[in-house]
Amino acid sequence: MAGPGVLTRYTTAAALARLADEGSRVALLLHVLAVGRGAAFGGLLIGALMVPHVLAAPLVGALADAVRRRRLLYVGGLLGFAAGVTGAALLADPVPAAAFVAAVLAGCCAPLLIGGLSSLLGELAGDRLPRAFGLDATSYSLAGIVGPALAAVLAGWAGGLWAVAALAFCCAIAAVIVVTLPVPDRAATVWGNRPGGALPAIWRRPPLAAVTIASTVSQLGLGALPIVAALLAAGLHDPALAGLTLSAFAVGNLISSLAYARLPLRRIRPETVVPAGLLIMTVPFAMLPIVDGRWSTLALFLLAGVINGPAFASLLVVRDREAPPETRTQVFTIGAGLKVTAAAAGVSVAGLATGHGTAVLLLAVAASQLVAGGLGAALLRRRRPAPRVSPALP
Structure with missing residues (x-):
């Protein structure tokens, strides 16, 4: 059985990470509009963030199934997403081409925030698995409600760039919490599963x-x-x-x-x-x-x-x-x-x-x-x- 507080820590980390994923799309778009790049550029930038959610999913999943120190991979993915969306916002006005690269890199990390985190629950929840997945579903719902609303409120109050930074900080906090989760290492790195x-x-x-x-x-x-x-x-x-x-x-x-x-x-x-x-x-x-x-x-x-x-x-x-x-x-x-x-x-x-x-x-x-x-x-x-x-x- 999972130790005391493991599910609470997991759910908090998952909710923060998915809140960042949901909210960053709105925050990036509002920032792009504020700096005068226009809705077309904003839509393309959000597309650059979203498309890797799909295309990178098999590759990222295969990597997570192969590496020995999975906790480090997830921490790296969370921090990579935070850095990517922040970079996309900072570069959107001065270097738009680099902003697209940063958004794509953030999107490649995103599968770990969504399905990847959920895949850990079988080892973290023990005999409380149905309850754990109910809480996991709750994290998705909370993110869907709070993420876009928080992005809009922060952008209206402090600007889109600060909204992106705040959401990236939520993702970084999630990474710190994941460090505390008892995700077991594999006995050895296992390669061979193709994406x-x-x-x-x-x-x-x-x-x-x-x-x-x-x-x-x-x-x-x-x-x-x-x-x-x-x-x-x-x-x-x-x-x-x-x-x-x-x-x-x-x-x-x-x-x-x-x-x-x-x-x-x-x-x-x-x-x-x-x-x-x-x-x-x-x-x-x-x-x-x-x-x-x-x-x-x-x-x-x-x-x-x-x-x-x-x-x-x-x-x-x-x-x-x-x-x-x-x-x-x-x-x-x-x-x-x-x-x-x-x-x-x-x-x-x-x-x-x-x-x-x-x-x-x-x-x-x-x-x-x-x-x-x-x-x-x-x-x-x-x-x-x-x-x-x-x-x-x-």
Whole structure:
């Protein structure tokens, strides 16, 4: 069992690191606009920060699965992200090309902040694993709520550069806390796992394949929520509603993640919770086109968040249980990278499809949850492939 305070320290470090990841995008954009570089440059710089979240995930995961002193790797990754976003902000005006390089380097460290940290819980939490993943899901929800808001408040008060610096400092504090975590060293450095080598392992294990594919498809719809929220707010002539709806979804996530950490769903298999939750989440999104008014809209977004919390915590439990030891971190970083990719694709498609109306987009979000849950349920019924047997030698 994990020692006293280990989960508290881990959750604090994870929340601070993910807060920096979520908030730095807003802070960098606000800083770029303040120095007169324009929205186009800001968008490209944020893209330089985000794309490596996906492309570097297999490589970073393979490295974390191979090195002997993993704690040093994670500390280096956290400090590298902090230095990268700070460098991108400092260089954005005088040397824009170097700012892009710094943003890319920060993005290459980001997979350790997201899926990488989660992969450590199997060794840190002991027999409190369901509670640990509930708390881990809470750290994501807190970061999603607090990160962008903190970045905007600090930028308005002291400027975008100071907002970036404050978020980088949060990431540095997370690195200091990680130093105190009892992450065991490996007996020896293990090389040989190629980047992306976890993909066959994910497919060969039906529960892992089911939750990975289901959560990725779900993010195609959930990624579109910022566009949908803005359209809903415009339709109701209530500009503040755009931020409130997203906050309601995040608060619902936070509430149910905390509840899951306190009372995990031990009698239901986690791989069943994920597709079931996605299927149920179809309902609030499908109801949104037929309701009217601020409070009913907020209530349905809150409900969707409440449903999503246990599904996400259960997803982490399945990853931990099913991931092969030799590609464990890769499973987490690739899974997180696929979700980021799907969310980015979702928001891009939604932006191009705004002319079709809010109702159509809401039904598309609901349909993505329905398809995701159905795919997850179908993949769970797939039999695990039989192990290959080498032919007997004569």
